[in-house]
Amino acid sequence: MKIGIFGAGHMGGAMIKGWIKSEKIEPSNLLVRGGRRGTAQSLQKELGFQLTSETSDFKQMDIIFLAVNTPLILPILNELKGLVETSSIPIVSVSAGVSVKEMQEIMGDNYPLAQAIPNTPVQINEGMTGIVFAENIDKKAKETIQFSFDLLGDLVEISEDKIGIFGTLAGCGPAFVDVFMESLADGAVLNGMDRDMAYQVAAKMVSSSANLLLKTGKHPGELKDGVTSPGGTTIKGVTALEKEGFRYATINAIDTIMKS
Numbered sequence: 345m346k347i348g349i350f351g352a353g354h355m356g357g358a359m360i361k362g363w364i365k366s367e368k369i370e371p372s373n374l375l376v377r378g379g380r381r382g383t384a385q386s387l388q389k390e391l392g393f394q395l396t397s398e399t400s401d402f403k404q405m406d407i408i409f410l411a412v413n414t415p416l417i418l419p420i421l422n423e424l425k426g427l428v429e430t431s432s433i434p435i436v437s438v439s440a441g442v443s444v445k446e447m448q449e450i451m452g453d454n455y456p457l458a459q460a461i462p463n464t465p466v467q468i469n470e471g472m473t474g475i476v477f478a479e480n481i482d483k484k485a486k487e488t489i490q491f492s493f494d495l496l497g498d499l500v501e502i503s504e505d506k507i508g509i510f511g512t513l514a515g516c517g518p519a520f521v522d523v524f525m526e527s528l529a530d531g532a533v534l535n536g537m538d539r540d541m542a543y544q545v546a547a548k549m550v551s552s553s554a555n556l557l558l559k560t561g562k563h564p565g566e567l568k569d570g571v572t573s574p575g576g577t578t579i580k581g582v583t584a585l586e587k588e589g590f591r592y593a594t595i596n597a598i599d600t601i602m603k604s
């Protein structure tokens with residue numbers, strides 16, 4: 345499969361890394377157009393994909409992704425319109441800020457379009473991507489899009505009205521978890537643990553706790569109850585977190601983004 349991608353920044357670069365790491369997409373089958381700052385050129389030196397500045401080269405692709413900053417999505421779609429409308433190459437935008445309906449206003453109701461929100465773990469093929477397909481998308485186009493995301497981790501189809509909250513939870517969430525892991529490690533360093541070991545232990549503990557929840561299907565409260573013995577040390581730590589409003593701070597982080 346030949347994949348074309350506009351933008352190789354944080355998200356575009358993460359997707360490119362994931363496809364190459366999957367070993368199902370050769371770097372030579374990835375065509376990238378970047379912007380003025382040269383981010384794509386720097387990444388190309390590391391990963392060896394194809395670079396172009398010609399929009400017309402994207403006519404040869406099986407699928408096209410738009411991973412540019414939100415204000416550029418519709419202008420680039422306008423550039424592509426004349427080139428791809430007869431070939432109906434599926435186009436997927438990964439911007440939270442542009443809906444399928446807005447894309448359809450340029451490409452028409454029957455063009456194979458989708459809006460997807462991936463997250464940065466796509467670069468290690470452990471992404472969690474939400475997707476909204478255009479209503480009239482045909483089976484072949486849908487399968488092509490699904491195949492490309494299956495290489496990057498999990499894909500869930502969601503309704504248009506849930507894309508915002510999906511993006512906040514799955515797309516912004518990794519930063520919250522990063523802050524949490526950094527804080528856990530700081531606490532360990534404060535108590536004498538070596539910094540590198542503290543990050544390693546915190547990260548493994550977070551990923552294995554998440555896997556335990558996913559694999560057992562248990563409620564997170566039940567898993568927490570399993571660690572907190574009566575009068576024990578863990579419940580003292582949980583109490584200290586609650587005293588500082590840990591749950592409220594977390595809920596409010598999601599809510600603040602949704603209200604912004």
Ligand SMILES: NC(=O)c1ccc[n+]([C@@H]2O[C@H](COP(=O)([O-])OP(=O)(O)OC[C@H]3O[C@@H](n4cnc5c(N)ncnc54)[C@H](OP(=O)(O)O)[C@@H]3O)[C@@H](O)[C@H]2O)c1
Pocket residue numbers: 350351352353354355356357377378379380381382383384411412413414416438439440441461462463464515
């Ligand atoms: N970051 C995330 O976790 C995340 C999650 C979900 C969705 N998204 C979405 O992904 C999109 C990109 O976000 P980002 O965080 O990756 O931003 P970013 O790091 O700033 O990357 C934007 C990329 O677009 C390139 N670009 C600029 N103008 C271009 C043009 N005219 N043609 C082709 N490429 C051009 C830039 O190239 P130069 O640097 O060379 O100028 C850069 O590589 C946004 O729409 C965002 O909403 C991001």
